[in-house]
Every structure is written in C-alpha cells, then in structure tokens.
Amino acid sequence: MNAASGVKLVGFGLLTWILPFLISIPLYSPEGEPLYDIFLVKSILLVFSAALGTFLILVYFRDVHARFIWEGALLGGVWLLINWVLDALILLPVSGMDAGTYMAEIGLRYLMIPIIAVGIGYAVEQAVRSATVRRTGV
Template sequence: MKKYLRNILYGFLAWLIPFVISVFFYTREGKLTIDIFLFKSIMIVVGSFSAAFLLVSYFKKINADYFKEGIIVGLTWLA
C-alpha cells in the first residue's frame, strides 16, 4: 500500500512543481510577464527536471521488477 501511495504522491508532485513555478510568471490579472515561447521553454525544462528527479527518487526504493514498476508509474502519472 505504501508503494502505491508514494506512486500517486510523486505523480501529484510531478504536476504540482511546474504549476507552482508557472504562477510566478503571471500577473494578478492573468497576463504573462515574459514571452510565451520563453515561458513554454522554461516549463518544459522545469517539468523534465522535476519528473526526472522524482523518478530517480522513486526507483531508488525499488529492488526488483523495474520494468513492471516502470509501466505502473508511467500509466499512473499519465492519468
């Protein structure tokens, strides 16, 4: 059960981290403070690094069945 909870929590963090970072690039009126293409590039980098860090952290605690766990994590985080 702990493994599944960690999987869902890490998936939520993979969404939450880029979302929180993106808030800093908007004004209170909802306008971007930087160019849209720069914003998209920053979000791609932030999302990639946060997901990679979370995946490495997740798989450090897995001792066997890496392929099966990879499929489960991929499908869970995709949903």
C-alpha cells in the first residue's frame, strides 16, 4: 500500500464516523434526548451510514487493481476500528453509556462495514476473473 492509499483508507474511515455524527446533531436535543422517535432516528442514521460507507468503499476500490478480497478485509477492519475508537473517545463519555450497552445498541452495527467491504471485494474479484476468462478463453 502506498502513502496515498493509506491516507485515503484512513481519511474515508474518518468520514464514515464524522458525517453520520454531524447528521445526528440536529436529531437530538442539547441534553442528548432524541427529538423524534428513537427508532426513526436510528433508522435515518443507519441508512445514511450504510449508503455513505458503500459509496466510499466503491470510490476506494477505483484504485485497487489486485487482492480485492484482502483490500476489502483491510478496509473493513481499519474502518471498524476507527469507528469503535472514536465512539469510545467521544460518544461513550457524552452519552454516559456503558460498554456493554454500547456494543448491544450501536457497536455491533459497525460490523456492516467489513461485511460490505469484503462483499464488494469478493464481487470485484469475481468480475475480474470472469473478464479474464472471457478475454483469454481460459
């Protein structure tokens, strides 16, 4: 991995946390209470996060030319850690939530990141193999 890829990997990972956090601000009162039905708020944030993450994964893969599944796993692992660490540093102290409650209500949802990233990596790998077979006849 070159420096530019590393910057993109970490930078995009930070965006997967920062943008949903910014979107959530108008959905909560200054006291941290949801201004709308909590299930609506969580659904909005989950759908936005999934769309954003998928888009950023696809953009990241534009510069990947080999080892697609590995790149998906690497990206998924790095972004998962970024999101968990930022939540531990910022969200948990602000919310007063304990680690067990956090994992049950929020933390496990971040497993979507490596699942989607590896899935995209696998799909790209299969597409490249199919194209190679069609081109070479092997």
